[in-house]
Amino acid sequence: MAAKRQKTKRKSGKNGVFLGITSRFLMAIVAALLILSYASIVINPAKVWFISLSGLFFVPLALANLILLLWAFKRRSRSFVIPLLALVPCFFFIGRYVQFSSEDEYIPQDPTMKIISYNVGRFALAGKETGLSSRTQCADSVFAFISSQDADIICLQEFYLKDLDKLKPYVSSHMKGYRAEYYMFPGKNGAFGNVTLSRIPVTGKGKIKFDESANLAIYTDHQVGDRRFRVYNCHFESYNISFTGMVRALFSADTDVFAETGTKMKRSISRRPKQVDQVFSDIESCPVEAFVCGDFNDNPMSYSYYRMTRGRKDAFVKGGAGFGATYARLWPMLRIDYIMVPDRFDALNCEIPRIGYSDHYPVVSTVEL
Numbered sequence: 001m002a003a004k005r006q007k008t009k010r011k012s013g014k015n016g017v018f019l020g021i022t023s024r025f026l027m028a029i030v031a032a033l034l035i036l037s038y039a040s041i042v043i044n045p046a047k048v049w050f051i052s053l054s055g056l057f058f059v060p061l062a063l064a065n066l067i068l069l070l071w072a073f074k075r076r077s078r079s080f081v082i083p084l085l086a087l088v089p090c091f092f093f094i095g096r097y098v099q100f101s102s103e104d105e106y107i108p109q110d111p112t113m114k115i116i117s118y119n120v121g122r123f124a125l126a127g128k129e130t131g132l133s134s135r136t137q138c139a140d141s142v143f144a145f146i147s148s149q150d151a152d153i154i155c156l157q158e159f160y161l162k163d164l165d166k167l168k169p170y171v172s173s174h175m176k177g178y179r180a181e182y183y184m185f186p187g188k189n190g191a192f193g194n195v196t197l198s199r200i201p202v203t204g205k206g207k208i209k210f211d212e213s214a215n216l217a218i219y220t221d222h223q224v225g226d227r228r229f230r231v232y233n234c235h236f237e238s239y240n241i242s243f244t245g246m247v248r249a250l251f252s253a254d255t256d257v258f259a260e261t262g263t264k265m266k267r268s269i270s271r272r273p274k275q276v277d278q279v280f281s282d283i284e285s286c287p288v289e290a291f292v293c294g295d296f297n298d299n300p301m302s303y304s305y306y307r308m309t310r311g312r313k314d315a316f317v318k319g320g321a322g323f324g325a326t327y328a329r330l331w332p333m334l335r336i337d338y339i340m341v342p343d344r345f346d347a348l349n350c351e352i353p354r355i356g357y358s359d360h361y362p363v364v365s366t367v368e369l
Contacts (some may be wrong), residue, residue: 010105024079027068031086034061039268040091041306046273055301062090068119092214096300096314097335101321108348111224113200114151115315116223117293117339118142118362119235122160122192125358132357135160142175142357146197149364153222154178154197155233155293158358162190171197183218185209194294196216196233203228210275210280213237217279221288227369230286230344233244234279234294236304237272240264272297281310288340291367295360300324305338312340315347315365326352326361339365 032277032312033054034144040055054061065083072080118183123138132138139160146154154175161167165185171180177199184193204221216233239260283290292312298304300314316324327334341347350365 002138011231016287017079021070023068024082025078027065027072027079027082030061030064030068031082032067034058034086035089037061037301038093041189041301041303044273044303045269046271048335049269050138051259052269052298052302053265056160056299058299058301062087062094067103075244095317095331096305096324099316099320106348110348111227111369113224113338113367113369114148114364115150115151115231115293116146116362117156117157117233117295117337118146118154119157119337121157121297121360122158123358124160125272125356126236132308138357140174145353145355145357145362147175151364152198152200152219153231155231156182156195156197157233157235157295158189159184159193159195160192164191167195170233171195181205181218181220183209183216185214190296191299194233194235196220198229198231200224204230208279210237210271213271213275215275217275224369228288229291230288230369231291231293232283234274234296236295236297238269238270238297244353268297273303273307275289276307280307280310289344291342292340293338295361297335300335306342308338312342313347315339315341315350315367316363318347318350319365320350320352322352324352324361327359328354328359331361337361337363339363341365345369 002150036051036054037058040051043051045052069080069087072083076364080109088107120142123135123142125132132141137257159182161184162271163169164186167182168180171178175197178197179202181202182193182194182195184191194216198220200222201225202220206219210216215235215237217232219230219232221230221350243266256293279292292308296304296308298337313352316338325332325333326337339350346368348366348368350362350363352361
């Protein structure tokens with residue numbers, strides 16, 4: 001009997017050692033991936049494309065490390081140090097994803113300007129999910145929302161119109177007092193692109209087209225009093241991935257879909273930093289302060305975000321509250337739409353209304369000039 005207990009004890013000890021080694025190995029891997037996500041903000045993915053994936057999964061990696069930390073504490077294991085050390089830098093980055101409201105009220109001393117950036121998804125989100133019967137109804141709902149915001153400048157991406165000649169009459173009927181500047185790519189079933197609406201006088205305009213891409217950036221120059229500035233309306237390279245299709249492929253073990261998804265992600269990740277650098281180069285040669293708005297198709301732990309915050313501040317980080325996620329279908333995981341404010345100006349607030357007219361949520365910010 002004693003021999004049997006001794007044998008059981010030895011077996012239990014071996015299992016404990018195996019569990020300890022396995023858990024430490026798992027902690028080391030998950031911690032290393034999280035640390036890699038910190039590095040992804042400064043490494044150009046055009047040179048090492050897969051580094052961007054660790055930044056993309058920053059939130060789930062941080063949560064995984066937190067779970068492993070709590071598990072190690074519960075088991076009173078000294079291996080808690082591994083996830084703890086990996087999580088320490090999170091305190092410097094978590095504000096890019098979630099903010100807590102401030103109770104301080106500030107009365108601006110200088111003129112203010114309200115900006116909206118909104119990827120309207122070609123007004124294609126119609127159907128049972130939204131209760132919208134057509135693209136026209138979806139577009140009308142979008143314009144009813146932005147009209148209610150009383151904004152000064154509105155940057156729209158993935159704007160769609162079947163007949164391009166009707167763009168200005170459509171804007172005039174829905175947004176009286178606004179001037180429309182745009183660049184649209186023609187297609188068989190209509191035109192799509194970026195549109196900037198402004199009720200502040202436009203003193204100049206331009207576009208930045210990207211090689212081999214249906215994405216682009218446009219800009220408009222403005223003046224309010226003695227303050228001159230430029231607003232870039234950007235739409236950087238899209239992933240062009242169906243997330244619902246990926247889920248279906250996961251359960252059907254469709255390897256072809258995942259291979260195609262990998263190819264698309266690599267192409268998108270490799271192209272995007274070149275587009276970001278192209279816009280950044282234009283900003284550096286710009287003689288006035290520059291706002292950067294739009295759908296970056298990249299998260300806050302990315303090279304794109306890092307580049308566009310050089311000389312600018314993130315409106316959500318400065319004036320937001322709650323979760324900053326802007327991609328509706330994976331809320332609250334993905335934040336890919338931004339308003340970047342020049343360091344000279346202040347973002348007084350930033351809101352992300354959760355309205356269901358697109359697969360993106362709009363970003364709305366009031367700025368003191």
